Amino acid sequence: xxxxxxxxxxxxxxxxxxxxxxxxxxxxxxxxxxxxxxxxxxxxxxxxxxxxxxxxxxxxxxxxxxxxxxxxxxxxxxxxxxxxxxxxxxxxxxxxxxxxxxxxxxxxxxxxxxxxxxxxxxxxxxxxxxxxxxxxxxxxxxxxxxxxxxxxxxxxxxxxxxxxxxxxxxxxxxxxxxxxxxxxxxxxxxxxxxxxxxxxxxxxxxxxxxxxxxxxxxxxxxxxxxxxxxxxxxxxxxxxxxxxxxxxxxxxxxxxxxxxxxxxxxxxxxxxxxxxxxxxxxxxxxxxxxxxxxxxxxxxxxxxxxxxxxxxxxxxxxxxxxxxxxxxxxxxxxxxxxxxxxxxxxxxxxxxxxxxxxxxxxxxxxxxxxxxxxxxxxxxxxx
Amino acid sequence: xxxxxxxxxxxxxxxxxxxxxxxxxxxxxxxxxxxxxxxxxxxxxxxxxxxxxxxxxxxxxxxxxxxxxxxxxxxxxxxxxxxxxxxxxxxxxxxxxxxxxxxxxxxxxxxxxxxxxxxxxxxxxxxxxxxxxxxxxxxxxxxxxxxxxxxxxxxxxxxxxxxxxxxxxxxxxxxxxxxxxxxxxxxxxxxxxxxxxxxxxxxxxxxxxxxxxxxxxxxxxxxxxxxxxxxxxxxxxxxxxxxxxxxxxxxxxxxxxxxxxxxxxxxxxxxxxxxxxxxxxxxxxxxxxxxxxxxxxxxxxxxxxxxxxxxxxxxxxxxxxxxxxxxxxxxxxxxxxxxxxxxxxxxxxxxxxxxxxxxxxxxxxxxxxxxxxxxxxxxxxxx
Numbered sequence: 001x002x003x004x005x006x007x008x009x010x011x012x013x014x015x016x017x018x019x020x021x022x023x024x025x026x027x028x029x030x031x032x033x034x035x036x037x038x039x040x041x042x043x044x045x046x047x048x049x050x051x052x053x054x055x056x057x058x059x060x061x062x063x064x065x066x067x068x069x070x071x072x073x074x075x076x077x078x079x080x081x082x083x084x085x086x087x088x089x090x091x092x093x094x095x096x097x098x099x100x101x102x103x104x105x106x107x108x109x110x111x112x113x114x115x116x117x118x119x120x121x122x123x124x125x126x127x128x129x130x131x132x133x134x135x136x137x138x139x140x141x142x143x144x145x146x147x148x149x150x151x152x153x154x155x156x157x158x159x160x161x162x163x164x165x166x167x168x169x170x171x172x173x174x175x176x177x178x179x180x181x182x183x184x185x186x187x188x189x190x191x192x193x194x195x196x197x198x199x200x201x202x203x204x205x206x207x208x209x210x211x212x213x214x215x216x217x218x219x220x221x222x223x224x225x226x227x228x229x230x231x232x233x234x235x236x237x238x239x240x241x242x243x244x245x246x247x248x249x250x251x252x253x254x255x256x257x258x259x260x261x262x263x264x265x266x267x268x269x270x271x272x273x274x275x276x277x278x279x280x281x282x283x284x285x286x287x288x289x290x291x292x293x294x295x296x297x298x299x300x301x302x303x304x305x306x307x308x309x310x311x312x313x314x315x316x317x318x319x320x321x322x323x324x325x326x327x328x329x330x331x332x333x334x335x336x337x338x339x340x341x342x343x344x345x346x347x348x349x350x351x352x353x354x355x356x357x358x359x360x361x362x363x364x365x366x367x368x369x370x371x372x373x374x375x376x377x378x379x380x381x382x383x
Numbered sequence: 384x385x386x387x388x389x390x391x392x393x394x395x396x397x398x399x400x401x402x403x404x405x406x407x408x409x410x411x412x413x414x415x416x417x418x419x420x421x422x423x424x425x426x427x428x429x430x431x432x433x434x435x436x437x438x439x440x441x442x443x444x445x446x447x448x449x450x451x452x453x454x455x456x457x458x459x460x461x462x463x464x465x466x467x468x469x470x471x472x473x474x475x476x477x478x479x480x481x482x483x484x485x486x487x488x489x490x491x492x493x494x495x496x497x498x499x500x501x502x503x504x505x506x507x508x509x510x511x512x513x514x515x516x517x518x519x520x521x522x523x524x525x526x527x528x529x530x531x532x533x534x535x536x537x538x539x540x541x542x543x544x545x546x547x548x549x550x551x552x553x554x555x556x557x558x559x560x561x562x563x564x565x566x567x568x569x570x571x572x573x574x575x576x577x578x579x580x581x582x583x584x585x586x587x588x589x590x591x592x593x594x595x596x597x598x599x600x601x602x603x604x605x606x607x608x609x610x611x612x613x614x615x616x617x618x619x620x621x622x623x624x625x626x627x628x629x630x631x632x633x634x635x636x637x638x639x640x641x642x643x644x645x646x647x648x649x650x651x652x653x654x655x656x657x658x659x660x661x662x663x664x665x666x667x668x669x670x671x672x673x674x675x676x677x678x679x680x681x682x683x684x685x686x687x688x689x690x691x692x693x694x695x696x697x698x699x700x701x702x703x704x705x706x707x708x709x710x711x712x713x714x715x716x717x718x719x720x721x722x723x724x725x726x727x728x729x730x731x732x733x734x735x736x737x738x739x740x741x742x743x744x745x746x747x748x749x750x751x752x753x754x755x756x757x758x759x760x761x762x763x764x765x766x
Contacts, residue, residue: 098477105548108725133516136543136554137633160519165488171519172555250520342491 017235021155021242023249026175030155030238032231036182037068037118037143041076044141047178048114051139053080054104056127057118058087061145064188069118069143080116081107085123089274092126092161092168100130104138114139114177120146120193121153121281125171128159132174142179146189147197148282150181151204151237156245156255162274166342167266173250181238183231194224195318196282199261199289201233204240206289206310207257210360212236217313224317256364260354261288267339268323271331278327279320286314290321291380292362296355298376306358323380333377337370400618404538404625406632409558413538413621415614419565420451420501420526424459427524430561431497434522436463437487439510440501441470444528447571452501452526463499464490468506472657475505475544475551483513487521497522497560503529503576504536504664508554511542515557525562529572530580531665533564534587534620539628539638545657549725550649556633564621566614577607578701579665582644582672584616587623589672589693590640593743595619600696607700639747643737644671650722651706654714661710662703669697673704674763675745679738681759689741706763716760720753 016033031043044053053073057066062084073080083103085091104115117127117140124142131140142154160171186194201223205213222229241258248255265281265288272278293310296302311321323330330336340351351370356362399416414426427436436456440449445467456463466486468474487498500510500523507525514523525537543554569577584606588596605612624641631638648664648671655661676693679685694704706713713719723734734753739745 094477094481101553102546102548105546105552129516133512133553133555135552136541136556158519163485163488165485169488169518170484170516172516173519 017231019235019238019242021175022246023175026157026249028175028177028179030179030181030242032150032181032183032235032238034182034184034231036180037065037185038072038182040069040143040180041072041074041078043178043180044073044114045076045078048139050112052107052109052113053078053116054083054107054109054113055080055116055118056083056085056100056103056123056130058085058091058123060087061119061123065118065145065182065185069116081109085126087122089122089162089276092122094161094163097126097129097161100126101134104130104134109134109138111135111138114141116141116143117154117176118143118145119149120144121149124149124154125159125168126161128157128174128176129161129171132159132172137174139177140174142176144179144181145185147186147194147234148200149197150183150186150234151197152200152241152258154179154181155238155241157249158251166270166339167274169342175249181234183226183234186230187226191318193280193282196280196286198223198317199282199286199314199319201237202313203258203260203285203289204237206293206356206359207240207260207354207362208360209236209240210358212240213313213359220313220317254364256352257354257362260356260362261285261290261292263340263351263353264288264291264336267336268326268330270339270342271335272326272328283320283325286319287321287323287325290314291323292354293356294380295353295373295376296357298379299355299372302356302358302361306356309359323377324383330381333374333381336377337374340373400614402618402621402625404558405629406558409540409632411558411560411562413562413564413625415533415564415566415618415621417565417567417614419563420448420568421455423452423526423563424455424457424461426561426563427456427497428459428461431522435490435492435496436461436499437466437490437492437496438463438499438501439466439468439483439486439506439513441468441474441506443470444502444506448501448528448565448568452499464492468509470505472505472545472659475509477544477546480509480512480544483509484517487513487517492517492521494518494521497524499524499526500537500559501526501528502532503527504532507532507537508542508551509544511540511557511559512544512554515542515555520557522560523557525559527562527564528568530569530577530617531583532580533566533569533617534580535583535624535641537562537564538621538624539641540632549653549722550657552725558632564617566609566617569613570609574701576663576665579663579669581606581700582665582669582697582702584620585696586641586643586668586672587620589676589739589742590623590643590737590745591743592619592623593741595623596696596742603696603700637747639735640737640745643739643745644668644673644675646723646734646736647671647674647719650719651709651713653722653725654718655709655711666703666708669702670704670706670708673697674706675737676739677763678736678756678759679740682738682755685739685741685744689739692742706760707766713764716757716764719760720757723756 016031144154157175160168265284293307399414527537540558543551648667676690
């Protein structure tokens, strides 16, 4: 843990796009735009007067963005502590969870103070969980620095860590008090990480917004290159997620639609041992979404043309779409089934899948026969 | 972890006293009466059809009550796993928290299944926290086997573990789905533990029910000996707690009244390193309540007669009431102040205390001057 003080030149910050998440007392705003980290100090001072902060980030993110944030907070006269964790999925673990909590308690933060999650999904999920349990719940701010985190994990209050039994099996629902999605932070992402996040953007089109999917097919180059389409795409994704979270905060119903591609995707992450050199989350989701469409074709629900169209778009942006695309292989159909069974979405042994009748026509199928899934996976593994 | 199967003779169970906790979707019943553990299987089968269970208990409680519970659940045809932890406050720790979670995940319990907390406050707080975070929240049943747990910790949804910074600093609010308070389980308690729980019973009189306090002064022997007064006292305490929890579930206001005696009490537990051979929670609360009344006299809020009356009753039942009653001492006033500052009830450095204008006239004072508290403690330490 270290405290950092720095100063930065004053930066002009364009008015951000605001997406409200309407959850009553637990409601909050998502601000989207370039340079938001540079203006964070002022925004925080205005929204949370008198509060103290602990910024929790990882080494990689710190290198790119921490000075901008601490400079802005220092300029705004805010009192804060900084905690730097090791980068990577390995930090979503009990030991790091415990040590982050210890840092927050050592800093004597109180219930009204705030944690700041500066980083990607790993930092957001971990810090949200820490905030959810320290003193039985303190406030926190998400400052997502990856595309994946900006359009998915920073919004909606799902927090958690991984265990040897699977991903995100331990956590809480705990909503942030503010999300600052600085779109210029995405310029420092590796192309592979940007693509992985893009899978979650495309997902919102595939769930129930065929016009958005068509728009992405036409404009994805602008989204990737950082043109005006990028903010538009992120805001559309956030609006879609905010809507679903509003109607089903704790995933007892329609929120499950956000898991399109995730049952297969999580299983692929599990069998590759969450080894990001082989497969990152968004890539698992891309393959999962392609498989969900193909499985829906297999079940005579979806036309082969729609499945081919989805696969073609994901491949056009450079995402993997086939089990064979995972370096080192993904094991047997039986191993994939075992991983699927440990998923949180299993109820009384019944498999819940998000299936589809075509682009933008997804639905929750909560009684899928395991044998049919296994046979389908066996077929796909044979190529 | 072990699975146990046993059979017991059918036991006649008297109709229990039912205290509902009215929290809407999160509402539940507290059942109070003798022999409830023997009838638990049937009660669970009726309330939670089709669910699976993990019973989490400690070695000491297991010896007295586990066979009764597993026998009853086996008779009712329920599917369950048993996890036995080491007895004692030490189990409210990160390592035990992690290992209990691992047991629950290994048993492949799903979100709709239930954990059963069979034991005292340590088991209840730990298991409630485990239930609150596994798969972002599963259901659980409290089966409190100590008086303290029956009248306090099993009701209201506060869960948590301890850290080196203090007690209960990490946890969640997570309501149980049912509380079964088997009053015959209290017959196996050591007298010291029964007395410690009694401190929390008396607390409800001291907060806002002077008639209940007077009733306890007249009937405490019946409560201790297991006469009909025992169920009456427990039910009155549970009703009082259920009412406070209903109006302020997450302790943003009046629920803080339940902390009467606890700011001093927690500090005493901290400075004695949670060493139960020196001081158990209820004893800390007893001393804390006596001090809260004396401090209120010191502040010219409460009459010396009322403070003396409170002290006399606590001493009559055999509870400690003075700092000098703690074996091995409690350190300096400065050390006690440091422990008080780490308490969750501190806001922006301001001390919140529950003070009183007399028996049954407690109130929240949220801006107590630290110097005055320190001077008062210094005086008390001098005898």
